[in-house]
Amino acid sequence: MSTATTPKTGTGRAAGGALHGTLWLVWRRHRTALLAGILLTLAACALFSYQRIGLMGFLGDHGAPDALQDEFRTRFDGAFNSDLSFLRYIPVVVAVFLGAPLISSELERGTVHLVTTQSTGRGRWLATTLALPLTLVTVCTTLLAVVFQWLWAPARSLVVGGDWLNSGPFDVTGPVLAAKTLFLTACGIALGKLLKRMIPAMVATAFTAAAVSVVWGEKVVARLGTPLRLTYPYDGDGPALPADAVRFDDWVATADGRLYGFGTCVHDAQPDACRAKLGIVHRVTEYFSYDQMAAMQWRGAALLLALTAVLLAFVVWRARRRPL
Amino acid sequence: MHDPSPAPGPWAIEADNLWKRYRRRWALQECSFRVPAGRVCAMVGPNGAGKSTFLGIAARLVQPSSGSLRLCGVPVSDPAVLSRVAYLAQDKPLYPRFTVADTLRLGRELNPRWDQALAERIVRSGNIAPSARVGTLSGGQRTRVAFALAFGKRPDLLLLDEPMSDLDPLARDELSGLLMAEAAEHGTTVLMSSHMLSEVEEMCDHLLVLADGRLRMAGPADALVPAHTLVTGLAVDGRVPPELTEHHTVVEARVSGRQFSALVRPNGPLAGTPGAPAAAAWDTLSPSLEEVLLACMRAPGAPALVLDEPRKETAA
Numbered sequence: 001m002s003t004a005t006t007p008k009t010g011t012g013r014a015a016g017g018a019l020h021g022t023l024w025l026v027w028r029r030h031r032t033a034l035l036a037g038i039l040l041t042l043a044a045c046a047l048f049s050y051q052r053i054g055l056m057g058f059l060g061d062h063g064a065p066d067a068l069q070d071e072f073r074t075r076f077d078g079a080f081n082s083d084l085s086f087l088r089y090i091p092v093v094v095a096v097f098l099g100a101p102l103i104s105s106e107l108e109r110g111t112v113h114l115v116t117t118q119s120t121g122r123g124r125w126l127a128t129t130l131a132l133p134l135t136l137v138t139v140c141t142t143l144l145a146v147v148f149q150w151l152w153a154p155a156r157s158l159v160v161g162g163d164w165l166n167s168g169p170f171d172v173t174g175p176v177l178a179a180k181t182l183f184l185t186a187c188g189i190a191l192g193k194l195l196k197r198m199i200p201a202m203v204a205t206a207f208t209a210a211a212v213s214v215v216w217g218e219k220v221v222a223r224l225g226t227p228l229r230l231t232y233p234y235d236g237d238g239p240a241l242p243a244d245a246v247r248f249d250d251w252v253a254t255a256d257g258r259l260y261g262f263g264t265c266v267h268d269a270q271p272d273a274c275r276a277k278l279g280i281v282h283r284v285t286e287y288f289s290y291d292q293m294a295a296m297q298w299r300g301a302a303l304l305l306a307l308t309a310v311l312l313a314f315v316v317w318r319a320r321r322r323p324l
Numbered sequence: 325m326h327d328p329s330p331a332p333g334p335w336a337i338e339a340d341n342l343w344k345r346y347r348r349r350w351a352l353q354e355c356s357f358r359v360p361a362g363r364v365c366a367m368v369g370p371n372g373a374g375k376s377t378f379l380g381i382a383a384r385l386v387q388p389s390s391g392s393l394r395l396c397g398v399p400v401s402d403p404a405v406l407s408r409v410a411y412l413a414q415d416k417p418l419y420p421r422f423t424v425a426d427t428l429r430l431g432r433e434l435n436p437r438w439d440q441a442l443a444e445r446i447v448r449s450g451n452i453a454p455s456a457r458v459g460t461l462s463g464g465q466r467t468r469v470a471f472a473l474a475f476g477k478r479p480d481l482l483l484l485d486e487p488m489s490d491l492d493p494l495a496r497d498e499l500s501g502l503l504m505a506e507a508a509e510h511g512t513t514v515l516m517s518s519h520m521l522s523e524v525e526e527m528c529d530h531l532l533v534l535a536d537g538r539l540r541m542a543g544p545a546d547a548l549v550p551a552h553t554l555v556t557g558l559a560v561d562g563r564v565p566p567e568l569t570e571h572h573t574v575v576e577a578r579v580s581g582r583q584f585s586a587l588v589r590p591n592g593p594l595a596g597t598p599g600a601p602a603a604a605a606w607d608t609l610s611p612s613l614e615e616v617l618l619a620c621m622r623a624p625g626a627p628a629l630v631l632d633e634p635r636k637e638t639a640a
Contacts, residue, residue, distance in 0.1 A: 024433045028426060029419065110417035117383045117433035119407035119477070 022120055022128035025123035032099050034136055035289040041140040045147045046132040051079055052151045059154055072158045080152075080159045087148060093136055099188025100201040102133060103315070107196040126319050130189070130312060137185060143176040149173040150310035156290065165221060165246040165288055167215065174294060175301035177291050180216075182302040184209050185313035211251035218301070222248065223294040234275070234283055242291040251286070254279040335397070335523070336361040336481050336513035337382070341602040342391035344377050350537050351377040355391070357542040359515065359530055361480070364507060366524040367517040368617055369534035375517035378534070382515070383411035386460055396513075397482045407437060408478035414486045416470040420459030423451055424469055443476030446502065464495025468563050471499065475506050482507065484516035488523060500527055521614045533617060535624040538564045543631030547611060549631065551589050552616050557586040557606035568594075568606075575626040587611060587619040588627060 019027050028033065030071045045193075057075060106112040116122040152159055152169055160167035170176065187208050192201040232238035233254065241247060251259040252275075265274035288296070337359040352374040359365050367375050380386035381393055384400055385440070392478065398405040399622040418427055421451075424447055432438045450468040452461065458469060467487065474482055488496045504527060507514050515532075519526050524531070531548055533541040541548060552575070555568065564584045566578045572594070577586035588594075595607055620626070 021433050026429055028422070028430075078540075109420075110413060110415055111419055113383075113385060113413045113429075114417045114419075114473075115408075115434070117385065117406060117411040118431070119436060121403045121406055122384070122436045123403075256327070 022124050024126075025115065026128045026132045027074065030098070030102075030133060037094070037098075040266055041081055041144055042309045044063035048147045048151045049081065051076075055151065055155055056148060069158060072155070076155070076159070080155075083148065083151075084160070084168035084172060084301060087144060088168055090141060090144070090177065091184045092206065092213075094141075094181050095184035095188040095209055096202050096205050098133055098137070099185035100192045100205040101296060102129060102189050103191060104192030104198045104201040105122065106195060107192070108198050113267065126316065129271070130315070133290070134182060134185065137181055138178050141181045142175075145173050145175070145177040147255075162244055163169050163246055164290070164293060165248075166217065166243070170221065170293065170297065171216075176297045177305075179301035179304035179308070183308045183311075184212065186308045186315075187212070190311045190315050193318055211224075220300065221296075224299045224303075225288055225292045227288055228292075230285045230287065231282050232285075234281055236283075238283060240283065243291060245287045247287050249286040251284040252280045253282040253284045255281050259284060327552045329345065334360055334362070337377075337515065338394040339363075340392045340394075342381065342393055343389045344374070344381065344386065344537075345389045351529075352388075353537045354380075355534075355539050357532060357638045358533075359513065359538055361396070361513050362511055363517070363530040363544075364504070364514045365527035365530035365532060366530045367515060367532045367534065368519075368521070368524060368621070369517075369540075370621055373534040373621075374537040376485055376532055377537075379483050379515070379517060380544055382481075382483050383409065385411075393488070393580055407435065407477075408480045409483060410474035410477045410481075411483045412470055412485065412487060414489065416467055416487075417478060417604065418458045418466060418470060418473075420457065422458050423455050424458060424461075425454040427458055427469055427473060428454075428476065432475065435477045435529075437478045439478050440477050442478075443472040446472035446475060446506070449502075450498075454531060463498065464491055467491060467495065468502070472503060472507075475510070475512075475560050481513045481515065484514065486517050486519065489519065503527075521617055523611045525615070531617075533620045535621050538624070539622065539628055539630060540620045540626070541616075543629070549611065549613050551614055552611050552619075553588055553590050553594065554585065554609040554611045554615065555588055555606050556583060556585040557607070558582055566595075573627055576623040587616065 025167060058072070058075065063102065066179070103112075115125050118125075152173065155164065156164060156169065159169065164170055171180065184205070188201065188205040191204045191208065192198070195201045195204060230239065230241070231253065251264045252262060252264055253259050256279075258279075264277070264280065265271045268274040335358045337357075339357050342352055342355040343350065351388060353606050355374075355378065367378065369375050377386055381388050382395060382400060384403070384406060388400075393400045395405050396408045398408060419430075422430070424594050428440065428447065431443060432440055442455075449467060450465060450467065451551070452465050458466060462470065474484075486501075488500060491499065500523065503514065506512070525545075529545050531541060531543065531545050532539065557565070559579045559582055560566070562579060564574065564579065564586055568574060568588065569577075572591050573589040574591065575587045577584060594606060
């Protein structure tokens, strides 16, 4: 610990006591938001741990999966759904309320002229302004994702009907939650730098987040892995998918593996003749197995983090090329 | 005295052929001048004359298009210049949610040469509680806190962009007193832009006049004013007599009725029209500083008068 040689004035605050230089400034500027974030993270982790105790008790008491499904639904669905929607809103909330105002509020109020003309200079200030909030965001979201995964994994085939891909768990466990939060926050910071006004930057960030979430869900997630295929006779029932697998798509196919859309010939006047003509004899189910989830998450996170790096590089480049 | 680095040279500001172009227009053109250390220098000019641009360049907020600027011997392209210079923007931005103590701590955390006792003394002499939030302070109190932040940095050069423009007369008087006292005590060079010509006359001993991005006049106030003479006399054919325009530099001239009045920089003794009756002789008057400044700003076409121009000395 360094000893302060200058006399202390005003009310000394414990949280800012160990921080110095630009680190102190950035903490002091955003301490309400950052402290709220840290406390909320800890509270959510405590809640997840408490929920896990109840869940493990329930899973230990029951053996038959079929009966389990209904009772699980009545007892845990509400809790898991609210956990999932809380976690899915985190990236948006952080981006809108921390990312967008981060630089735009300084530009709007002109305080950027105050801090960038002190002896430490612009580069140090910008580096700390970006690094401290983003580091805390990374730590908090990673912690939340890890603890939630710990809660969710034992019941993964029961939560939201086992659909981990589209109903939430994919986005809020593993590295995806942190990567998504960082990416949207970087969007907010860049929009704030461009728009130079706080409220427009927050609104633009909210719209960007909505657009990103649509593109992510519709276009990106399913391309992060290659679905597995299960082929079985056209008239047969086919083997059941594993409980924790996610059905992706269904096809019909010829003997040599040519795929046709699931509805092929269904509305034809003579469906059997139509299928015979095309040579359709199989049904094919494409699915993602739970084993693939981690790899897909890392691929998605790598994509988001690469985009984050591009956005932050853009912010730093703009700030260096044209003084704020 | 408190700085181990080599003592600042005799020049606090050395601008050499400084140009700045914004997207479509030139904000600053071929600005070359020097200001000796220890002066209180006023930068005067109409709105859009380039005053804020020059101060922005000096504070490293604006990048010059070409030319060089050295402050206390350090080029502004070197980030180290920021520890020698304190800059106060026109709207005196401070964080409204910080307390006064937090604001001073900001200065302490970001400046290695910070003088906490000095900053606290400035705040205390304005009866401002350290626990008060900046957002609740009056305009004069905020300016005082901003001054405390600027002086606490122990700058060699203080750059102020219209520091008194939004203050009431009482606060203006109080804070200009504070500014003069602190600058004199620490030998700080002050460069302030201002619209208030009376304020300039009272506080400043060095002048820079800008108009349309060009330097019109630069030099010590006590050398610039005597270089001008107010001449009145009989107009010749409704115009200023050619003897005057040929032999002297006319900054601004007006003809009303049969009389002309002109502000000139005489190049030698001023004599009336030769051979004319005594009634046609010219009357000469010493102008006030305000008259010289106004004439200079009104007549951007007149030749510039720059004393201490760096290139003159190198050429000699």
